[in-house]
Amino acid sequence: MCLPQKYPKPDTFEYFQAGYRYDAITHKSLVGPNEGDFDKNWYVICSNYFDDPFYVDFSEGDKEFPVYFSWHGAGNWMPVKVAETLSEFSDFLTIIKNIEADSQQAVKYLEEHSDLTNEFWKEVYVEYLEKAEEPINELQITDKSEWIKGKVIITDIGKDKLKLIQFIKDQLNLTPQQALVVSKQGEIEYKEGYLAHLKHIVNQLKAMGATAIFRPDPV
The missing domain is CATH 3.30.1390.10 (Ribosomal protein L7/L12, C-terminal domain/Adaptor protein ClpS)
Structure with missing residues (x-):
């Protein structure tokens, strides 16, 4: 549930920004210059089950677009960097998708290849750890x-x-x-x-x- 599940299509990319960059009902802009505001250069590229957004900063093309994450509904947008580049993030998700049927393997991969001090990756790790636990009897x-x-x-x-x-x-x-x-x-x-x-x-x-x-x- 923590990892991306929803992705925009090319023709729905602007609509996908609703609730983040603008109000879906009034279409009023939600971007702002202050800390905690949704920055004018941030664009959501996908979201998870809870509609928590993953986004890139369009001004960081020279850095190959680091990927950020924020918890939706927290009252402000505090970016958590989850990948150094968009390509790295895409590759990581592909690997997890290929092994997620084996939760224990996914747990091992996360232990070896993700930063578990990072709030987001720690949450992902806990989710897979729960799935990996075998039924317990007395x-x-x-x-x-x-x-x-x-x-x-x-x-x-x-x-x-x-x-x-x-x-x-x-x-x-x-x-x-x-x-x-x-x-x-x-x-x-x-x-x-x-x-x-x-x-x-x-x-x-x-x-x-x-x-x-x-x-x-x-x-």
Whole structure:
């Protein structure tokens, strides 16, 4: 869900900028000169499941167009560089696409070829790490302290509220209105089960900017 899923066609490139460079309804320009504004030289080249944009700066052609990423709905646009050049980014995505059926191989590739201190690549890594985990049963658990039942509780959805609301809506099969109501709760009961099964979900939510805990059931 973190990596690009939506791409513009040549004849829809300008329309693809809606919500980033201009308001889709009023067509009012959204670009600005201040920090946190969408810069006049930025153009979105693709977006992910959450409509988070990947973009290039048209003034950086001499640098072969480094690729930047920002979280949509964060309140401002803070660029995170995800590739030194557009070509490098394209090659990386092609490799991941070719190996993503084998999540463990994708995890290994990300460990060896991406900067896991980078906020974006760390989030991608957590996503593939979750996919790579094999189903766990009681006999496989060596740490018996993890065989305790409880719930994953989201105590704060974080700064990127729209992204987490979208995630909650899809994962809990809610309508947009229901997801919005749930997001305003002080605590959100996200999932229940055993710690061994749920600890990676806590890590995934934290990587997405939320505050989440595992709360054991009362004995």
